[in-house]
Amino acid sequence: NAGVTQTPKFQVLKTGQSMTLQCAQDMNHEYMSWYRQDPGMGLRLIHYSVGAGITDQGEVPNGYNVSRSTTEDFPLRLLSAAPSQTSVYFCASSSTGSEELFFGEGSRLTVL
Amino acid sequence: AQKITQTQPGMFVQEKEAVTLDCTYDTSDQSYGLFWYKQPSSGEMIFLIYQGSYDEQNATEGRYSLNFQKARKSANLVISASQLGDSAMYFCAMRPSYNTDKLIFGTGTRLQVFP
Numbered sequence: 126n127a128g129v130t131q132t133p134k135f136q137v138l139k140t141g142q143s144m145t146l147q148c149a150q151d152m153n154h155e156y157m158s159w160y161r162q163d164p165g166m167g168l169r170l171i172h173y174s175v176g177a178g179i180t181d182q183g184e185v186p187n188g189y190n191v192s193r194s195t196t197e198d199f200p201l202r203l204l205s206a207a208p209s210q211t212s213v214y215f216c217a218s219s220s221t222g223s224e225e226l227f228f229g230e231g232s233r234l235t236v237l
Numbered sequence: 238a239q240k241i242t243q244t245q246p247g248m249f250v251q252e253k254e255a256v257t258l259d260c261t262y263d264t265s266d267q268s269y270g271l272f273w274y275k276q277p278s279s280g281e282m283i284f285l286i287y288q289g290s291y292d293e294q295n296a297t298e299g300r301y302s303l304n305f306q307k308a309r310k311s312a313n314l315v316i317s318a319s320q321l322g323d324s325a326m327y328f329c330a331m332r333p334s335y336n337t338d339k340l341i342f343g344t345g346t347r348l349q350v351f352p
Contacts, residue, residue: 223338225284230281
């Protein structure tokens with residue numbers, strides 16, 4: 126029972142480097158999303174998807190790209206990392222309108 | 238504006254006692270959902286309890302109950318018989334409409350349970 130799987134769990138980047146945070150779910154959920162968590166703040170929505178081929182911006186989308194080519198996968202891309210993107214990133218999935226959002230274990234990203 | 242407010246940055250409770258974590262929300266939608274998540278020091282987000290805006294009874298899950306007062310727009314989490322393992326960050330969150338799964342989170346309350 127894998128649920129929502131995020132990789133990598135830890136990553137250190139230099140300013141200007143690019144990388145992709147991977148997210149996969151095996152529950153056939155339509156809805157997937159990415160959040161970031163910063164100290165003293167709750168989780169904030171970056172991007173979300175309501176199904177394959179459909180993505181939209183959340184509260185803090187700048188500096189991030191997403192795509193959803195399959196139901197299972199929802200990668201988050203940082204094209205040119207900045208220190209302000211140092212954060213813990215969570216991927217989540219759910220069936221639309223369900224009573225629970227399933228979270229991955231989180232990915233801690235540090236940008237130097 | 239749609240918003241979740243948690244006014245208690247930190248709370249202390251003695252083991253076996255009950256504790257209430259406060260949460261107020263703001264939305265203009267009539268159909269919404271309220272969630273509580275626990276985040277232990279290991280970092281994962283653990284779902285605790287859910288309350289729909291049309292649910293007439295307060296949600297309960299084991300030692301967790303949600304004190305839902307719609308007119309006051311509050312959704313407080315009550316943990317009964319606290320255990321040392323309850324020490325964690327607790328986040329209140331709102332799904333502002335049944336047509337979306339986007340969640341709006343509060344800033345969290347750090348609960349510490351002492352023996």
